[in-house]
Amino acid sequence: MQETSARPTDREIIRFERPMAIVGGGVVDPALLRELAERGVALVGADGGGDAIGAAGLVPELIVGDLDSLSDRAAWEARTRVIHIPEQISTDFQKALYSTEAPVTLALGMTGKRLDHTLAALSAVLEYAPQRRLVLVDEVDVALAVIGPIGFAAGAGERVSIHPLVPVSFRTSSGLRYRLDGLQLEPGGLLGTSNEGTGGQVEIVPMDGTPWLLILGKERLWDLVAA
Structure with a gap:
């Protein structure tokens, strides 16, 4: 301790x-x-x-x-x-x-x-x-701490995990196999593990500035740094 x-x-x-x-x-x-x-x-x-x-x-x-x-x-x-x-x-x-x-x-x-x-x-x-x-x-992974909306390209079937550090609500999303529209993710509740891109641009818009993690494969490290 x-x-x-x-x-x-x-x-x-x-x-x-x-x-x-x-x-x-x-x-x-x-x-x-x-x-x-x-x-x-x-x-x-x-x-x-x-x-x-x-x-x-x-x-x-x-x-x-x-x-x-x-x-x-x-x-x-x-x-x-x-x-x-x-x-x-x-x-x-x-x-x-x-x-x-x-x-x-x-x-x-x-x-x-x-x-x-x-x-x-x-x-x-x-x-x-x-x-x-x-x-x-x-x-295996890279995890970007996100505040607010984010947009990025993801291949069809590419793993895109959205992990809530605390309860976080999402307004809209696009480019994901499982949409986040109107959902609240939270530890001990609904999670966004192993979602997938549909190919092309992904857009994720939360309700507010609550922090959450965008988790992608490690090969995307330099994309996140460049962004």
Whole structure:
């Protein structure tokens, strides 16, 4: 259980003018990390995620967290910027989120290995979705936190899952096998898992700005980043 303490109010914000990837200690594909670096994405380690970046033969531009999982803090401090945030009310993912800004934020290694870490990552996405563009990346899927309407192209039969983080109602939809018109999706109730595109443009219009997740196959990662 985490101790209760206040988040620092005088914290420095590290700003990136290009896409950023926050890397945690869950399941991470080293080849994808190297591809991100080649495409100019800034790599930020959330505590032990710095070691995951190092294992891919890369050096993160920043490591941030309470540093209880980082293998060799002194060695990393000699190679890159390390920010120690000792408060225990938030996860290392949240620390990395409130310490940075970027036009698009990818999150890798926040799922897998431990279910509690996965659930905590979803909670962080719900908290920060109104403030920044967030994409969770795992071995199979990419999940974009959406506020308001969205439009994108999807192939016929392509899996398009709509997952409610909290109860969310939809006004209209098009381009989906199972329309969302007038439906309310909610955890513990009706879900939008394994919907499909009909081929062409998909349009989804919710009733308001409640956050929800658009989940597509991992091959759509760069489409979401470019969008």
